[in-house]
Amino acid sequence: xxxxxxxxxxxxxxxRFLLLxxxxxxxxQQNLELAIQSDDLADQYLAHIEVTLxxxxxxxxxxxxxxxxxxxxxxxxxxxxxxxxxxxxxRDIYFDIIAFLECSIEATCPAA
Amino acid sequence: xxxxxxxxxxxxxxxxxxxxxxxxGHELVTAESVADALEIFxxxxxxxxxxxxxxxxxxxxxxxxCRALRETNVYQRTPILMLTAMSEKSYIDSAFSAGATDYITxxxxxxxxxxxxxxxxxIAADAQSKTVDRPTSGPTGDRTRQDQQNIDLxxxxxxxxxxxxxxxxxxxxxxxxxxRKSLCGSVVLGFTVRHATDLFFNxxxxxFSCVITDVAEAIADCLLPTQRLVSYAxxxxxxxxxxxxTTIDVDRLVDQMNIYIRSMELSTSDGTAxxxxxxxxxxxxxxxxxxxxxxxxxxxxxxxxxxxxxxxDKDMNRLWLKKQLV
Numbered sequence: 001x002x003x004x005x006x007x008x009x010x011x012x013x014x015x016r017f018l019l020l021x022x023x024x025x026x027x028x029q030q031n032l033e034l035a036i037q038s039d040d041l042a043d044q045y046l047a048h049i050e051v052t053l054x055x056x057x058x059x060x061x062x063x064x065x066x067x068x069x070x071x072x073x074x075x076x077x078x079x080x081x082x083x084x085x086x087x088x089x090x091r092d093i094y095f096d097i098i099a100f101l102e103c104s105i106e107a108t109c110p111a112a
Numbered sequence: 113x114x115x116x117x118x119x120x121x122x123x124x125x126x127x128x129x130x131x132x133x134x135x136x137g138h139e140l141v142t143a144e145s146v147a148d149a150l151e152i153f154x155x156x157x158x159x160x161x162x163x164x165x166x167x168x169x170x171x172x173x174x175x176x177x178c179r180a181l182r183e184t185n186v187y188q189r190t191p192i193l194m195l196t197a198m199s200e201k202s203y204i205d206s207a208f209s210a211g212a213t214d215y216i217t218x219x220x221x222x223x224x225x226x227x228x229x230x231x232x233x234x235i236a237a238d239a240q241s242k243t244v245d246r247p248t249s250g251p252t253g254d255r256t257r258q259d260q261q262n263i264d265l266x267x268x269x270x271x272x273x274x275x276x277x278x279x280x281x282x283x284x285x286x287x288x289x290x291x292r293k294s295l296c297g298s299v300v301l302g303f304t305v306r307h308a309t310d311l312f313f314n315x316x317x318x319x320f321s322c323v324i325t326d327v328a329e330a331i332a333d334c335l336l337p338t339q340r341l342v343s344y345a346x347x348x349x350x351x352x353x354x355x356x357x358t359t360i361d362v363d364r365l366v367d368q369m370n371i372y373i374r375s376m377e378l379s380t381s382d383g384t385a386x387x388x389x390x391x392x393x394x395x396x397x398x399x400x401x402x403x404x405x406x407x408x409x410x411x412x413x414x415x416x417x418x419x420x421x422x423x424x425d426k427d428m429n430r431l432w433l434k435k436q437l438v
Contacts, residue, residue, distance in 0.1 A: 009130055009134075010127075010130065013127055013130060016122075016126065017123050020122075051168075051170075054197055055120075055121045055123075057218070057219075058218040059123040059218070059219065061219025062219040062220060063123075063127075066219070069219055073197065
């Protein structure tokens with residue numbers, strides 16, 4: 001019963017998460033476009049995307065979006081690993097980020 | 113408990129607020145950054161009983177904040193739970209080295225949070241009630257004798273200001289965390305002060321604490337440059353988790369530690385020189401263990417070190433008897 005009350009209480013937080021997710025999707029998309037357009041500053045834009053993905057990964061699972069959280073974590077890990085390995089070509093990461101954006105839209109609006 | 117949560121994600125703060133409100137007896141104050149937390153310290157007249165801190169935050173990160181809290185007298189023993197999505201071993205190592213009490217990986221569940229909070233409640237109560245009497249690392253002679261407090265030989269005394277040395281309950285949480293990730297590559301090893309019981313009964317509580325602190329420093333320093341965490345488990349025995357030590361030459365390591373301890377010229381508060389020597393148990397390579405079973409490895413290391421000390425005393429006695437007979 002207590003658990004049910006707790007989950008009912010989560011509904012407004014879930015709504016705010018979805019609202020914020022929409023803003024975060026926009027932010028990822030903008031930074032992705034900027035990274036693709038300017039190779040020199042790609043690192044910087046990817047770092048912004050990494051921080052945003054980290055936040056999504058941190059709360060999505062608790063709010064019932066486990067798949068979205070796992071996907072965000074995997075994409076974040078991919079960016080980190082490419083950075084550590086000193087990658088200069090980010091094509092694969094860009095595709096990975098696009099796949100994440102598609103997955104995030106599907107996960108949160110299955111009917112879309 | 114009065115809890116301060118610091119996280120740059122407002123959703124996480126809302127979730128924590130929601131969960132903590134559902135638990136009786138706790139109150140949560142939230143901050144979106146370390147700078148916000150510092151502002152709260154200026155206005156909040158009550159002392160916090162517990163901290164929930166995210167690791168990855170802009171400007172000052174959670175690990176730096178944790179280290180800064182440990183440097184204050186007020187929050188030296190207050191439970192700090194790192195609440196983070198960073199599950200890599202290097203982050204876990206850094207968090208515990210900085211003084212974290214426990215580590216909760218996001219996404220978290222209400223039951224997990226509830227369980228961890230109830231585990232740290234006793235530590236929080238102890239931290240509130242005890243005035244810190246801290247022998248810090250440094251030459252024994254330089255220390256001024258502080259208020260005498262009674263300690264127990266088997267008590268896992270907290271050791272302050274020694275790099276790489278953490279509290280015993282944090283060490284248990286650390287190996288439990290590692291067991292969920294990858295314990296492979298880590299070795300657990302126990303060291304014990306020989307004749308610790310004699311030292312305990314012949315020295316004042318303060319002098320005994322100083323010996324323990326100095327030995328902790330010697331162990332932690334001699335294990336460098338390897339990633340290591342050391343904790344004092346009571347009864348003159350230390351347990352250590354060392355990373356990447358494929359083959360440890362324990363005898364050589366112990367010799368090195370004993371030379372280090374001798375160079376510290378340990379003495380009592382009245383200047384009487386002390387002869388302190390340690391010995392080590394068998395190193396135990398950690399493999400995957402279920403949940404709390406990882407803590408068992410610490411207990412085994414503790415027992416192994418004490419058995420090694422007993423055996424050494426028996427060998428010495430036998431040698432002495434042999435000489436007498438000859």
